[in-house]
Amino acid sequence: DQQVKQNSPSLSVQEGRISILNCDYTNSMFDYFLWYKKYPAEGPTFLISISSIKDKNEDGRFTVFLNKSAKHLSLHIVPSQPGDSAVYFCAASSDTTSGTYKYIFGTGTRLKVLA
Amino acid sequence: GVTQSPTHLIKTRGQQVTLRCSSQSGHNTVSWYQQALGQGPQFIFQYYRKEENGRGNFPPRFSGLQFPNDSSELNVNALELDDSALYLCASSRRGETQYFGPGTRLLVL
Numbered sequence: 186d187q188q189v190k191q192n193s194p195s196l197s198v199q200e201g202r203i204s205i206l207n208c209d210y211t212n213s214m215f216d217y218f219l220w221y222k223k224y225p226a227e228g229p230t231f232l233i234s235i236s237s238i239k240d241k242n243e244d245g246r247f248t249v250f251l252n253k254s255a256k257h258l259s260l261h262i263v264p265s266q267p268g269d270s271a272v273y274f275c276a277a278s279s280d281t282t283s284g285t286y287k288y289i290f291g292t293g294t295r296l297k298v299l300a
Numbered sequence: 301g302v303t304q305s306p307t308h309l310i311k312t313r314g315q316q317v318t319l320r321c322s323s324q325s326g327h328n329t330v331s332w333y334q335q336a337l338g339q340g341p342q343f344i345f346q347y348y349r350k351e352e353n354g355r356g357n358f359p360p361r362f363s364g365l366q367f368p369n370d371s372s373e374l375n376v377n378a379l380e381l382d383d384s385a386l387y388l389c390a391s392s393r394r395g396e397t398q399y400f401g402p403g404t405r406l407l408v409l
Contacts, residue, residue, distance in 0.1 A: 189340075201382030219397065227301070228388055228400035229341070274340050285354025286395055287331065 188212045189277050191291035198297050204215065204262040206294050208275030217278035219261045219288065220249060222271045231272055233260070265298045272296070302391050302401035306314070310407045316377045319404045321389030323370040329353075329394045332364060335386040347372055348394055361408040376406075384408045 192210045198204045206220075216237040221229035235249045235258070237240040242249050248261045262269055272295050276288040303322045304336035311317050323330055329348045333341035339349035361377040370391070376383055384407050390398035 191340075221400070226402070228304075228402045231397055231399060235399060276340075284348075284394075285346055286329070286392070286398070287343040287346060287354055287356065288333075288341070288390075288398060289343070290333075292338070292340050 187214075187292075189275055189289045189291040191273075191275055191294050193294050195258070195295040195297070197297045197299060198265045200267055201264045204260075204265045204269065204275050204296055204298070206260040206262075206275075206296065208258050208260075210258075210277050211288075212279060212289075214257065215277040215279055215289075218249070218251060218258050219276045220247075220276070221273060221274045221276060222269075223293070225272050232273075238254070246268060262296075265296075266298055267298045267300050270296055270298050302389060304387075304398055304401040304404050307402070308405045308407075311379050312355045312409050313379055313381060315370055315379050317406060319326075319374045319376075319378060319389075319406070321372045321374070321391070321401055323372070323391035324399055327391035327393055328370055329392045329398075330364075330370065330383060331358075331368055331390045331392070332372070332399075333388040333390065334358075335388060337385075339392050339407065341388055344374070376386050379408045381408050397400065 199286040219234040223229045272293045275291040313349040331346040332344040335341040386403045392398040
């Protein structure tokens with residue numbers, strides 16, 4: 186049972202336009218969400234996070250939106266740049282009350298920004 | 301940052317392997333993840349103050365250690381073909397954002 190889903194395996198966007206990456210989750214106990222970017226032969230790099238008490242968090246060109254009622258979050262990248270081409274993973278945190286801060290990851294979306 | 305060694309490793313079925321991770325300075329929690337091809341990372345276990353602090357759906361042949369300097373090892377016994385994957389270590393302060401190393405790619409033949 187996949188608790189975090191990224192239903193789009195790939196996305197292509199023109200340079201300068203907006204990239205929107207989507208993520209759905211099923212566990213209503215998740216209270217912390219993150220986006221990571223991964224280049225080939227590197228580990229995931231932290232991009233941005235959001236707590237469940239917020240519905241939006243912004244950091245430069247990156248904005249994450251959280252819709253708790255729909256159990257949906259999205260990452261907006263504006264404007265998109267060729268260097269943003271990578272695989273993007275959505276992750277959710279559970280078990281915070283027990284002290285185990287494990288992340289549940291989606292399967293990733295490969296973003297290609299076309300010059 | 302977080303470093304891992306070795307970068308690549310080839311083993312045969314039934315062997316044992318040890319992977320190493322050095323945490324980012326000031327971090328006291330280490331988590332290990334397995335990433336199979338085409339999948340997202342899957343949580344193996346987490347260590348805090350040298351104690352295992354949570355485990356995912358992995359059998360006991362996956363074990364770990366955390367050392368006083370907060371570096372860590374992942375040990376896998378009786379390797380199976382399905383253990384072929386990228387193994388990621390992540391360090392953090394307890395309860396805060398996890399930062400990942402570059403990973404060790406393990407191939408089991």
